[in-house]
Amino acid sequence: MSPLKIKKGSTSHSAYELRPNFSDTEEKHTLAILVENEPGVLARVIGLFSGRGYNIDSLTVAEVDHLGHRSRITIVTTGTPQIINQIKAQLGRIVDVHKVNDLTVEGASVERELALFKVVGSGDQRIEAIRLADIFRANVVDSTLESFVFEITGTSEKIDAFAELMQPLGLQEIARTGVAALSRGAMT
C-alpha cells in the first residue's frame, strides 16, 4: 500500500498524518496549537523547535479562554513534509498541549497579521506615504509634523509589500504581531 497524499483543501480530524508523503520540497505550514495556560508551556514549545532544529517563521501566543485556562499558539514553520509531520507529532506529545491543527492541510483558513510602521519624512515623501497607506487601508494611529505611525492588518505578504513601498519613504521602524489564523467555515 502506498502512502496517502493529503490534498490541500481536504479535511482531517487528526493532526497526526501517519502516512505522509516524503517529498524533499520545503513547505510553509501554519499550525494552531491549543495549550494549557501554564507557566513554561511557551518555553516548552519554543525549546522543542530550537532543540530539534526546526524553523519558526512566525509565532503568536495569547490566552483565548480565560475560564478554560487555554492559550492558543500560532506558529508558521517551514520544512519538508516529513519534518512538518515530526513537528506536529512532537508538539502533540507535550503534556500541556491539547490539540494541534495544521491549518495548511486541514481545509481553507484565513490568516492575518497586524503591524505598526513608523515613517519619518517631509514634503512629497510624506504625501506619498499617506497616499500609499490609504491604498493599503492602513490607519494613521499617531502623527507629528515629521512622522506617522501606520497600523496595517492583512496577510504577511501584504505587510511585506507595504514595507517595501515604505522603505524609500522614510520607514524607520516596524513592529509586527506575527500570524494569527483560523480555519474557514463552521468546523473548529
Next chain:
Amino acid sequence: MTKAMTGAKMVVQALIDQGVDVVFGYPGGAVLPIYDEIFQQNSIKHVLVRHEQGAVHAAEGYARSTGKPGVALVTSGPGATNAVTGLTDALMDSIPIIVLTGQVPTFMIGSDAFQEADTVGITRPCTKHNWLVKETDKLAPTLHEAFHIATSGRPGPVVIDIPKDVQFATGTYTEARQVETHYNPQVKGDMEMITELAKAMETAKKPVFYTGGGVINSGPAASQLLRELVAATGFPITSTLMGLGSYPASGDNWIGMLGMHGLYEANMAMHDCDLMINIGARFDDRITGRLDAFSPGSKKAHIDIDASSINKVIKVDMPILGDCAHVLEDLLNVWKSRGRKTDKEAVGQWWHQINDWRKVDCLSFKQEGKIIKPQYALQRLEELTKKHDRYICTEVGQHQMWAAQYLGFEDPNRWMTSGGLGTMGYGFPASIGVQMGHPDALVINVAGEASWLMNMQELGTAMQYNLPVKQFILNNERLGMVRQWQELLHGERYSSSWSESLPDFVKLAEAFGTKGIQCHDPDTLDDAIMEMITYDGPVLFDCLVEKHENCFPMIPSGKAHNEMLLGDADTSNAIQAGGAVLV
C-alpha cells in the same frame, strides 16, 4: 476526604498513597522539611546515596526491574543539577521516575539566592514534564498527576520543584481519585491497520519481528503476548539492546540482538527480510546503520505508543499507534480469527537461510593462554549464574556490548542498561536500586573499570544498607570502546583512552569494609566467580582481562547491515571519511 497538613507532609502522604516503598535521595537546605517528615514515619524507606546522580540512576534501576515508578528526592541548586544526567538517561530510555527537588522559598526565586537554580528551566528538555509548585494546595494534585504522567503513555521522568515555604505552609491534601487530568494517551491501535498487518503476515516469505524496550515498558502482558505470537507464527525474532528479555534467549525463534554490535544473523535477517514488524522499538541509529541501505526490500510495520517515533527516521508502510500489549492482543486475535495462516514453505526456506548465517558463528572467540578474554569471563559468569534469580546491570562501553552478546535473558525487567544516552556510571547506582526492589536476588553489575569509577562513591551506599550487589569489573586498563574507535578511525593514536593511576580495587573494597576479589588467571576464574556469588555483601570483582580485545561483530559507522565486520582481520579501511563524522 480532605485533610489539612503541611506541604512536606503532603509529599510523604502522596508517596505513600501512590504505593512508594523506597525513595533514593540526598538532603540539603531546601528539602529539610520533607526529610523531617520522612524521619517521622515508617512506611517509606529512604536510601541515602552519595551523589544525586546516583539517586536518579538507582531510581531508574528500581523502576526498570520492578515495573513500578522510581522516586528520587534531592535538594535545590546543585542537588537538582546533579540529577540532570539521570533525568536525560530516563528520558532517552523511557523510564518512569519521579524526581522531587527542593527549591528556595517562592519569595526568593529569581534573586540568585544560595543554592538557587532554575530547576524547571534546566530540566524542561530532559523530562517528560515538570512543575514548579507555588501553592501548597496544588502540591498533592501535582504529585498524583506526576505519577500518572510518568507511568502512562510513553513512560518518562518528571520533576516536581517544591519551594521551601510551600513545604512549611499548611494546605488541603487532595487524594488521587479526586484529581482530574486531561493526559490520556491512546493505547488501542487502529483495527484496520492491524488487520492489514495480519494479512501481510499471512503472505510474508521472509518475516522478522524486531522488538524493543517498548515491549518491556508495556508490562509483563506484552512479553507474554509476544511469546505467544512468535510461537504461533514461527517467525524469527530479534531485539534491540533495550528489549532483551521480552522474548527468552533460549526460545526457539530467537536470533539474537541486532544493531551495531548485534549478531550477524540478526542483522542479515533485518537487511534481507520482506516483512519487518517493529514492536516498541524506534529505529535508533545504533540499529539502522546507513539509512538509505536499511532493509531495502521490506514492508515495515511499526507499533509504537509515541506518534513522534513513527516515520521519524524510517518510512513505514503500516504505522500502528498504540500500546504494545493492546496491539499485540488485537493482532493475535485478528490473525487467529483469519485462520492462523502463514506461508510455511517460504518461512521454512527463510529459516534455512538464517541457519546458514548462524554458521558464521559471529560470537566465536578463542580463550588461549593465561590471559582472560572478556568474552570468556562473561561466558563463565553466564554459566555460573544463569540458574539464579538474577538481575544484570551494566555500565557503558565494550563490556556492555559483550554482556548483551554473551549473557542470556529469559524474562523482561532483568536487564538494566543505559541504551539511549549511553551513561557511563549508570550501572553501579542502578544495581543498588535493583537490589532495593529485589532484596533476595543476585544483582550483578557488569562494568568496565573506567565507567565504574564514575560513580564509585555509591559503594558507601551499598555498605550502609547492606546491599550485596556484585560489581563484576572487566578491567582492561583502557576506555575500551574509545580505544577501539581510535584504532579503527584515528590511526591508532590512543589519545587519553587508557586508565592510569587505577586504584587497587581489592584494597578499595576493603577500605569500605567489604570484599574485593582480583582474578587474572582463566583457570581460577570459576572459583573466583563462585566466591563472589556466595559472599554475603557487596563485592568488587577486579577481573583483569586482555587489554586490546575489540568488540565484534560491528557495523562500522555509515555502513549497512550486510557490511558487518566480524573480526580484527576485517578492519583495515573499514570506516571511510563519510562514516567518520558519525558517532
